[in-house]
Amino acid sequence: MAPMKAGDAFAAMRGRRVAILGGLGFIGSTLALGLAESGAGVLIIDNEAAGSGANPANLRGCERKLELVRGDIRDTAMLSRRLSGCEVIFNLAAESSHLGSMDRPLLDLNVNAGGSLAVLEACRKVAPDAVIVFASTRQVYGRPSYLPVDENHPVRPVDVNGVSKHAAEQFHQLFYSVYGQRTIVLRLTNVFGPRMRIADARQTFLGEWLRRSFLDERFEVWGGRQLRDLTFVEDVAEALALAAQTEKAQGSVLNVGGCEPISLIAIAEHLVQLGKRGGYSVKPFPANRARIDIGDYYSDDATFRRLTGWAPRTSLPEGLQRTLDYFQRHFVDYTGVSAA
Amino acid sequence: MAPMKAGDAFAAMRGRRVAILGGLGFIGSTLALGLAESGAGVLIIDNEAAGSGANPANLRGCERKLELVRGDIRDTAMLSRRLSGCEVIFNLAAESSHLGSMDRPLLDLNVNAGGSLAVLEACRKVAPDAVIVFASTRQVYGRPSYLPVDENHPVRPVDVNGVSKHAAEQFHQLFYSVYGQRTIVLRLTNVFGPRMRIADARQTFLGEWLRRSFLDERFEVWGGRQLRDLTFVEDVAEALALAAQTEKAQGSVLNVGGCEPISLIAIAEHLVQLGKRGGYSVKPFPANRARIDIGDYYSDDATFRRLTGWAPRTSLPEGLQRTLDYFQRHFVDYTGVSAA
Numbered sequence: 001m002a003p004m005k006a007g008d009a010f011a012a013m014r015g016r017r018v019a020i021l022g023g024l025g026f027i028g029s030t031l032a033l034g035l036a037e038s039g040a041g042v043l044i045i046d047n048e049a050a051g052s053g054a055n056p057a058n059l060r061g062c063e064r065k066l067e068l069v070r071g072d073i074r075d076t077a078m079l080s081r082r083l084s085g086c087e088v089i090f091n092l093a094a095e096s097s098h099l100g101s102m103d104r105p106l107l108d109l110n111v112n113a114g115g116s117l118a119v120l121e122a123c124r125k126v127a128p129d130a131v132i133v134f135a136s137t138r139q140v141y142g143r144p145s146y147l148p149v150d151e152n153h154p155v156r157p158v159d160v161n162g163v164s165k166h167a168a169e170q171f172h173q174l175f176y177s178v179y180g181q182r183t184i185v186l187r188l189t190n191v192f193g194p195r196m197r198i199a200d201a202r203q204t205f206l207g208e209w210l211r212r213s214f215l216d217e218r219f220e221v222w223g224g225r226q227l228r229d230l231t232f233v234e235d236v237a238e239a240l241a242l243a244a245q246t247e248k249a250q251g252s253v254l255n256v257g258g259c260e261p262i263s264l265i266a267i268a269e270h271l272v273q274l275g276k277r278g279g280y281s282v283k284p285f286p287a288n289r290a291r292i293d294i295g296d297y298y299s300d301d302a303t304f305r306r307l308t309g310w311a312p313r314t315s316l317p318e319g320l321q322r323t324l325d326y327f328q329r330h331f332v333d334y335t336g337v338s339a340a
Numbered sequence: 341m342a343p344m345k346a347g348d349a350f351a352a353m354r355g356r357r358v359a360i361l362g363g364l365g366f367i368g369s370t371l372a373l374g375l376a377e378s379g380a381g382v383l384i385i386d387n388e389a390a391g392s393g394a395n396p397a398n399l400r401g402c403e404r405k406l407e408l409v410r411g412d413i414r415d416t417a418m419l420s421r422r423l424s425g426c427e428v429i430f431n432l433a434a435e436s437s438h439l440g441s442m443d444r445p446l447l448d449l450n451v452n453a454g455g456s457l458a459v460l461e462a463c464r465k466v467a468p469d470a471v472i473v474f475a476s477t478r479q480v481y482g483r484p485s486y487l488p489v490d491e492n493h494p495v496r497p498v499d500v501n502g503v504s505k506h507a508a509e510q511f512h513q514l515f516y517s518v519y520g521q522r523t524i525v526l527r528l529t530n531v532f533g534p535r536m537r538i539a540d541a542r543q544t545f546l547g548e549w550l551r552r553s554f555l556d557e558r559f560e561v562w563g564g565r566q567l568r569d570l571t572f573v574e575d576v577a578e579a580l581a582l583a584a585q586t587e588k589a590q591g592s593v594l595n596v597g598g599c600e601p602i603s604l605i606a607i608a609e610h611l612v613q614l615g616k617r618g619g620y621s622v623k624p625f626p627a628n629r630a631r632i633d634i635g636d637y638y639s640d641d642a643t644f645r646r647l648t649g650w651a652p653r654t655s656l657p658e659g660l661q662r663t664l665d666y667f668q669r670h671f672v673d674y675t676g677v678s679a680a
Contacts, residue, residue, distance in 0.1 A: 076446075102518070105457055105511075106416075113453065113507065117445055117500075155495075157510060158517075160457075167453065167507040170497060171445075177498075178442070178631050291518050 007038065009241040014039035019086040021045050021073050021119065022093030023066075025053035026196045026203060027135065027188075031090060031237040033062055042066040045073070045082060046093065049111075051100065053197045057333035073115035079122035086127050088244045091119055091134045094165075097202040098139060098292055101161035112164035113171070120175045120183070131182045131244050132172065136253070138189045138297060140166040147227075148300035151187075151255055159292040169253055176251040184243045185253040189299050193233030193319060194326035198334050206230075209268065210323065213276035214331050216340040222289060224265040224282045229298035231258030232319035235312040242308040249307050257299030259316045270320055347378065349581040354379035359426040361385050361413050361459065362433030363406075365393035366536045366543060367475065367528075371430060371577040373402055382406040385413070385422060386433065389451075391440065393537040397673035413455035419462035426467050428584045431459055431474045434505075437542040438479060438632055441501035452504035453511070460515045460523070471522045471584050472512065476593070478529045478637060480506040487567075488640035491527075491595055499632040509593055516591040524583045525593040529639050533573030533659060534666035538674050546570075549608065550663065553616035554671050556680040562629060564605040564622045569638035571598030572654035572662075582648040589647050597639030599656045610660055 013035055020035075022028040023044030036042045044066060048054040059068070071078045073093045083089060094112055095101060101108035116134060123130050141149050142156035157163045172183035190204045201208035205222070212219035231239075239256045243249055268280045285293055305311055314322070331339040353375055360375075362368040363384030376382045384406055388394040399408070411418045413433045423429060434452055435441060441448035456474060463470050481489050482496035497503045512523035530544045541548040545562070552559035571579075579596045583589055608620045625633055645651055654662075671679040 105461060106454060109454055109457055109507070114446060114449055117449055121445060157514065160511070160514065163507050163510040163514060166510070167449070167503050170503040170506070171500070174497065174500065174503060 009238045009245070010034045010038035010040070012245055013088070013241060015041070016087050017041045017043070017085055019043045019045060019083055019089045021089065021091045022054070024048060024055060024058055024068070025092060026058070027191060027233055027236055028090070028092040029058035029195055030193070030233045031092070031240055032059065032066055034234070034237050035241065036062060036065040043082065043086065044068045045071045047072040051097070051202060053096070053203055055195070055334065057330060058195045073119055074110060076118045076122055079118060080126050083122050083130070084126040086130055089119065089123060089127070089130050089132045090240055090244070091116060091132060094135070095161065098159045098161050099288060100202060101159050101164065102288070102292065105160040108160045109164045112161065113167040116168035117171050120171055120181065124175060124179050124181060128179070128181065131184070131250070133240055133243050134168060134172050134183065134185045135240070136165050136169050136185050136187045137162070138187050138255070138299060140169065140187065143294045144297055147296060148257070148298050149255070150300035151253060151303065158294060173251065173253065182250045184249045186239065186243055186256045186304070187253065188231065188236060188256050189258055189297070190228050190230045191233050191236050192230050193323050195233065196323070198327065205264070206267070209271060209280070210327060211335055213271055213278050214327060214339040215278070217278045219268070219278065219280045220283045221264050221268050221280050222283055222285045223293070225263050227261040227263055227296040227298055229258045229261050230267070230316060230319070231256065231312055232314035235314055239304070239308070239310050242310050246308045254304040254307070255299040255301040256304055257301035258312050261298040262316060267316070270317055274320055274324055349578045349585070350374045350378035350380070352585055353428070353581060355381070356427050357381045357383070357425055359383045359385060359423055359429045361429065361431045362394070364388060364395060364398055364408070365432060366398070367531060367573055367576055368430070368432040369398035369535055370533070370573045371432070371580055372399065372406055374574070374577050375581065376402060376405040383422065383426065384408045385411045387412040391437070391542060393436070393543055395535070395674065397670060398535045413459055414450060416458045416462055419458060420466050423462050423470070424466040426470055429459065429463060429467070429470050429472045430580055430584070431456060431472060434475070435501065438499045438501050439628060440542060441499050441504065442632065445500040448500050449504045452501065453507040456508035457511050460511055460521065464515060464519050464521060468519070468521065471524070471590070473580055473583050474508060474512050474523065474525045475580070476505050476509050476525050476527045477502070478527050478595070478639060480509065480527065483634045484637055487636060488597070488638050489595070490640035491593060491643065498634060513591065513593065522590045524589045526579065526583055526596045526644070527593065527639070528571065528576060528596050529598055529637070530568050530570045531573050531576050532570050533663050535573065536663070538667065545604070546607070549611060549620070550667060551675055553611055553618050554667060554679040555618070557618045559608070559618065559620045560623045561604050561608050561620050562623055562625045563633070565603050567601040567603055567636040567638055569598045569601050570607070570656060570659070571596065571652060572659035575652040575654055579644070579648070579650050582650050586648045594644040594647070595639040595641040596644055597641035598652050601638040602656060607656070610657055614660055614664055
């Protein structure tokens, strides 16, 4: 399959009615903007949960191009009303913090597994022909037995978030096989870019690093040698849009990887080289993190690439530069304070 | 390991404080009676949910030997109050109907995954040294790829119940590895015996067959050639008690099988030979059952037997005879009507 041109994935959805659950968040808003600008009819449903990536600043200036509803994916009556008529539903509404899932496990289960099940039930009733794309996470694999991790790797979650997300994945596969609902599950790896939550470390370590960098504070690198494959958010948005258009992906659970694997220390070095003055310190893992840490991780996403033609377009240095440029302009909207 | 003598497993728990969640139900009450008669201090917590196996008749005449609290395992405040001081907790509180889980998926998830997580959270706080034995189900495997099914078989649930129970299993393993809570998960196969729910087919097909047999009505055998391994309930109660005493089983998920595999038609023939007059008809599967049917199933439980010395004591014909004898005396307590 020939590589897509930028924007093709969004343009193909022009005129289609699309719902984005969690569309005020980091990935959801990036997808919403791409689709709305390409002429899709975008409905965002978001409960603006405290601690989530939801931020009105994510859509600033583009509010008129889409419809925004405040609602919770656990509210089945609301879902049945709103999802009727939708052709594609992207479910990006989630509790995403690993550590948070250990502090509030029942909330994590209710939102990630219960909310996803409620979405599936609503679609079965009011949108049985809709395609549902569910954003899952590499976290379901736990500590890798081998690298790169493909979809045959055992599922052994090391935190409540991984268990909840895996249950949600299984519900999607079940609704595909039992009811013929056209579901696709993507297991994302670490995603970064403009609009990410930088108020704390709830959306990857990088959020925390970025905030401190802008404040000219040192940030802490825990461990440091661990390998990760980061994906730039616009590449992820494109992967989601492509998945929705790929009939052969329906019923599947597929990895979506990213840039070449890189150590945390190397990422920190990139940040420093891009002009951030605070620098960093390498520290051992705090105890509550160590017990849910997974060591090295990077994805084998050959199946997804083959089925969709997708490949990431944005290198890590380029993505970091664009992320820094964005937060240079909008830092206060994400932190409540001005950059140093 | 030398085979245990009958009653040894219960006697070893004399004087210990034991909670049985779902202890008014079929398996729970059988375990409760065995432990209470052997001198364990038994606390039963049961919400007497409609459609569950909970039945006050299950404990009739023995109420003074144990403590019974009406409560729901989703009630975390109640759990924290009640589980404090318990040394062993058997979690048999569940939504167990496969078809019911498709009709009310969110209830199934809330009780089976959410309730189990609430129990684990309560134990972590008020009973961190307690052993927790969780009754899971062969249903997590879905349609077998090979027989007998061992614990390495892929988990591919074919209904919501299987997904919910699997999430609960993973929470138990997680609390073992992260917090050191001493959890053991047993995947039970079809269990039968006195005190089972026979008002309908929610606790295996056999409940339905038994009720119709006592009413001298024909019962329906769907398919008929499928193989199953049934376990007599007293053998299961002993397996649960043994698991609680087997340190090497902690952190594990283990199959507990039963009698030699036998076809549904052969089971029906046994029933007829034991003097039931209604007889049976062989029918194709109804559509809503066919889509969640799993074909043949029987367990490889060699690991559990090796670790605990357990083996089933009761043959299928003997178990069926004892079941018939029980319901001959107590039919009205389980159906609201008298036997024919």
